[in-house]
Amino acid sequence: MGFDVIIIGGGINGAGIARDAALRGMRVCLLEQDDLCSATSRWCSRLIHGGLRYLEFAEFGLVRESLRERETLLRIAPHLxxxxxxxxxxxxxxxxxxxxxxxxxxxxxxxxxxxxxxxxxxxxxxxxxxxxxxxxxxxxxxxxxxxxAQATFPERLVLENLLAARAAGAAIRLHTRAERVLVEGGRVTGVVARDRRTGAGATLSAPLVVNAAGPWVDQLLGMLAGRRLRRFIxxxxxxxxxxxxxxxxxxxxxxxxxxxxxxxxxxxxxxxxxxxxxxxxxxxxxxxxxxxxxxxxxxxxxxxxxxxxxxxxxxxxxxxxxxxxxxxxxxxxxxxxxITRRHAIRHHRGVARGLYSIIGGKLTTYRSLAEEVVDRLVRRLGREFASCSTAREPLPGALADPVPLAADLTARCGLEAAVATRLVGLYGSRAADVAALVGRDSGLAAPLGSGHAIAAEVVFAFEAELATTLADCLMRRTMLGLGPDLGATVLDEALGVAAGYLGWDAARRATERAGVLAETAALRLAAQS
Ligand SMILES: Cc1cc2nc3c(=O)[nH]c(=O)nc-3n(C[C@H](O)[C@H](O)[C@H](O)COP(=O)(O)OP(=O)(O)OC[C@H]3O[C@@H](n4cnc5c(N)ncnc54)[C@H](O)[C@@H]3O)c2cc1C
Known part of the structure; x- marks a missing residue:
């Protein structure tokens, strides 16, 4: 299958690049070996900051860029x-x-x-x-x-970038690993990818590949058979x-x-x-x-x-x-x-023309990094594309004032005020889509556990938010898995809702339950080290 660009990595940088490239009109494919935002972009301090301490290292350009991006994110993603x-x-x-x-x-x-x-x-x-x-x-x-500023859940920031990319035509392939970058005559020609759930392999072709694999950047470059590249990370x-x-x-x-x-x-x-x-x-x-x-x-x-x-x-x-x-x-x-927190974009023109790697960067500056990368891709493709719109286009759930929508969901959909507040706080304007599920099936208003989450959120994660496993749903969509009890009190109820909606049999239920427990056990274990 042919694309203009294949992006490897579904962290914040890969997601930002996918959104920008797709909005400009490129044919985009993004590959992520796990679920979206399953690595560095979530295990960070979750601050959107100018980087006050970088002033000590005279990194005035980085501080100015970070502060400008902080303002941009407050504007295009006020709900996140x-x-x-x-x-x-x-x-x-x-x-x-x-x-x-x-x-x-x-x-x-x-x-x-x-x-x-x-x-x-x-x-x-x-x-x-x-x-x-x-x-x-x-x-x-x-x-x-x-x-x-704070991005309470970078997981959802990544998600909304990917949803915007998908709405603009991008193919988003989660749980799909890039196994090999294909190079012919010194030019990149595509990627061999494998779906980790089904085992199915595919050869995807594109004249441009972006290696946004975060800490795995060097590992990915090691897949360029027969070439030894210096270590970048x-x-x-x-x-x-x-x-x-x-x-x-x-x-x-x-x-x-x-x-x-x-x-x-x-x-x-x-x-x-x-x-x-x-x-x-x-x-x-x-x-x-x-x-x-x-x-x-x-x-x-x-x-x-x-x-x-x-x-x-x-x-x-x-x-x-x-x-x-x-x-x-x-x-x-x-x-x-x-060590500078400024990013660098490397074009491996000596070994694989058209292959770019992203080195470093911050959560805060992902959008400007993406703009810089896509500007370079446009020049390389040598065709006309729309100009960058990511600094003015709001993310899909952007909502400046949550109060009127929360009140509307209570009045119109009969949701409890605390439920409506949670939905609007987490999903922004897309809370209306979650509430619409309740309109379709009133049983989905059922609470999950003793908090204010509802069953509709589980269905929404699978139907509208690219989740394919219960762990995706709890840990990186509804965010219930990052609560004080790591989602223990909602696990079985959420499993019941997902199994009913997706028709999971007993074996699949057991696998999904075990998947969540494995992720939460790793977080508990780390604390006991
Ligand atoms: C402790 C810590 C605190 C931080 N605090 C902040 C902060 O407060 N504010 C801030 O602005 N920045 C912060 N940062 C920096 C910021 O988190 C990172 O710069 C940023 O998240 C990097 O994003 P990324 O998309 O490049 O990498 P990642 O989020 O790691 O994404 C790379 C993705 O590539 C995937 N991948 C790898 N190999 C393959 C393959 N072969 N096929 C398919 N997929 C593949 C991985 O699974 C991963 O999901 C912090 C970082 C850390 C570690």
Whole structure:
């Protein structure tokens, strides 16, 4: 089957490139070996940020680009990316003093001129403790308050990029692995792919291939038979822990300098809990096999204990934990923190003309990265395409004000107010499509577990959101699998709904149940390391 471009990798970068290319009119195919957003793009800090600390490395261009993209995402995806207040506590003896932080934030505000979030404020110790009462009071000299943004669920950001790409004609093949990149006469000609569920293989042809495989970029390049390419990625793993709402954190995230090594350290209100991270440790080998070390968990607990001593956090408090591998550019022994977070686009013109690899990047800048990549693809194809529209086209569920739609779903569809609020909060304007399923079958208004999720969401995941397994549905669509109990209380009900809708027999039910348990066990296990 012929395409203009085959994109390998269904993380944020692959999804962003697919959307951009499809909207411009290219024939696009995206391959993802697992489910969408099953790697780095979900195991991150979930911040859409300018990167205040990059100012120290004089990366003004990256900060300006990130701040511009933050604003773009707040505009095109207001249901998925929301402003987040942050507080930087200032203490006697910090490596960066009050004057440095103030100067940095002044520059940060300047570089984001025209932004929609408030400018920074400097707080005295009493005001700092009013905003974040749990902060250790001893030695507190005050705090700096500023705003960035948060993508609570990058999983859904990836999904909505893929839905937009599909609506514009792209073929999205999940659970399909690129096994080989085909090259003839020094030019890329396509990809051999295999569906991991059915085992079926296929040869897909295209004059352009984008390797957006994140930490697997080098592994994929290793598939260019007979060619040895230099290593592009220098992976660095980062672990986060998830705990119940940290007493004394309040509504802002805390951004501090780690006591042990001066690295940036975040304590973030997230998904009705608190997300704490991260470590930054060089790692090699198969990214799928990476795991957290006990010392990483100790480090995170010690740092949060230093900042919020009264919370007395211990291993028993950890709900779960996750680890991701930053696909940073290989930098030969350079300090991890100093390695640029700027992306690079490599054209392997010497060995496979038409093959491009994405090195590095941030969740925050995926859209501008995609625009840059697709501009290059357009030049390479040498044909006329529409211009880039991704900075102005809203994502499919974009909804600036959730309140009227939630009220409408309650009044018109008879959904409880809390259910309507959940649906609009998660699906944006597409909550109306979830509610329409209830109109079709009132049984789908049945609650799942004791929260506000409903059965219709399970059907919606399979019918309209590219889910093919129960794990896809719980972990990366309804997001129930990232709740405090990792979805344990809704598992059997959701399984019943999916099995009824899709006609799963007993063996399939058992497989699907086991699939979810395997994913959640990995998150629990990581926390026990
Ligand atoms: C700990 C940590 C914290 C971070 N925090 C932030 C943050 O707060 N803000 C921010 O902006 N950025 C952050 N980042 C960076 C950001 O998460 C990454 O830069 C970004 O997610 C990379 O996306 P990607 O699409 O390139 O890679 P991935 O999301 O890893 O996607 C690559 C995909 O390719 C697939 N794949 C691989 N090989 C094949 C194959 N042969 N066939 C088919 N598919 C294949 C994989 O399964 C994977 O899904 C963080 C990263 C980490 C690790």
């Amino acid at each position: 990316v929301r402003p987040l207040p942050l507080l930087i506590p200032l203490r006697a003896g910090d490596r960066r003093g009050r004057a440095t932080i103030r100067a940095g934030l002044w520059l940060y505000d300047l570089l984001s001129a025209g932004k929609s979030v408030p400018a920074h404020r400097m707080l005295d110790p009493a005001a700092a403790l009013r905003e974040m009462p749990g902060l250790a009071a001893a030695g507190l000299r005050g705090a700096a308050s500023y705003h960035d 220098g992976g660095a793993k980062g672990t986060h822990i998830v705990v119940d709402v940290l007493p004394g954190l309040g509504a802002s995230a805390c951004y501090a300098e780690a006591g042990a090594d001066g690295r940036p350290f975040f304590v973030i209100p997230w998904n009705g809990m608190t997300l704490i991270g991260t470590t930054d440790i060089p790692c090699a080998g198969d990214p799928a096999a990476v795991h957290s070390d006990p010392a990483e968990i100790d480090y995170l607990l010690a740092e949060v204990g230093r900042l919020f001593p009264a919370a007395r956090l211990s291993r028993e408090d950890i709900r779960y934990s996750y680890v991701g591998v930053r696909p940073l550019p290989a930098a030969g022994g350079k300090d991890q923190a100093a």
